[in-house]
Amino acid sequence: MIKIKVIDREDQVHELEAPTDMNMNVMEICKAYELPVEGTCGGMALCASCHCYVLSDHELKEASDDEEDMLDQAFFVEDNSRLGCQIRLADDLEGLTIKLAPQSD
């Protein structure tokens, strides 16, 4: 179990307890806590509805081509943009802090 911080679109900070032994990703844990993350495609890096910014300096696995391709179709993309569904919860992510990207229409 690790703790991560999710800052929602109203700048409210949510501290989540995230299990690392259930093969879950950041999109799924946000949905489990009923945060406003849609995850429309179910985690295939095919919709960008879980677009977020990584604020802490954790070293994450580099984004795959699929993820970069999908970020091309997202908006307000920054250098620290990632798709939440592509960040797998693991023990080395203790203290991970992300901010949800603005929702696009």
Next chain:
Amino acid sequence: MIETDILIIGAGPCGLFTVFEAGLLKLRCHLIDALPQPGGQLTEIYPKKPIYDIPGYPSVLAGELVDNLMEQIKPFDPGFTLGERAESIEKMEDGRFKLITNRGTVHLAPVIAIAGGLGCFEPRKPPISNIADFEDKGVEYIIKDPEIYRDKTVVIAGGGDSALDWTIFLADVAKEVTLVHRRTSFRGALDSVEKVIELHESKKINLITEAQVIGLNGNGKLNQVQIKHKTEGEISKTTDHFIPLFGLSPKLGPIGKWGLNLTKNAIDVNTFDYATNVEGIYAIGDINNYPGKLKLILCGFHEATLMCQSAFKLIYPDKKLSFKYTTVTGVDGFE
């Protein structure tokens, strides 16, 4: 005017399989889909991805599953209205529903099965606050008639095939074409990428990478875009047109206004026959909601099957329905 027994909205896997189950009961079906081809998300979003939880298939590509479903329903000769969005419904005096699409095609049926999945696919719109003010006044999300860009200045945004293809095409039509993309590499087909780079090097187009369009200006009509470049800051560019090409995303759309009970963009149904609160309208597959709902194709198939039994009783209240196995009766299609 199209008349049928069950009018299915959405030609995804669940809508397609409905044709089979309805056909076994001698009910005819017609499908409407906003996309130009059948298959829904499977064809549009992930045709080459494997699915592992279709019973009897250890692994099947999404596109293959659609091909197989099309083959399976062939004996029942379904009709299709493709590339049109179901817009409005009205209950007629004879008890049937009249459904009209956004292109004005009229359909009549006693039963409507909404198998709309995530909704209909529409272009993703950049979240620029005043973008709606310039829609059809310089901002277009879909290129319908390339001639309107003749001798005009055009800014295209995006990095996929449609952004690349239209940049190449409009290079010969428009006065000036500028392609704006957020990074230096493109996800489109390799020869399109090479062609765009070649056009840029020969100064036939402008290419601004590591940049995004963040603002629009104009007085009643678009005349300038604001571009934010990663290192050079903000750039203003005078333009007649801005064409953002960021792919498609699903929206519930007009179905949300048909008087059906909804929970979080999903249509409430009972689990007896997947009927909605309006008699004669059912909702099956990813678009419905009930306690314990799982958005799985295999659940949609089950829902479609039970729904057809109920639809039969609604259409033929006096006929007795006897349950038969396909192994015993075979598949007796329509002539």
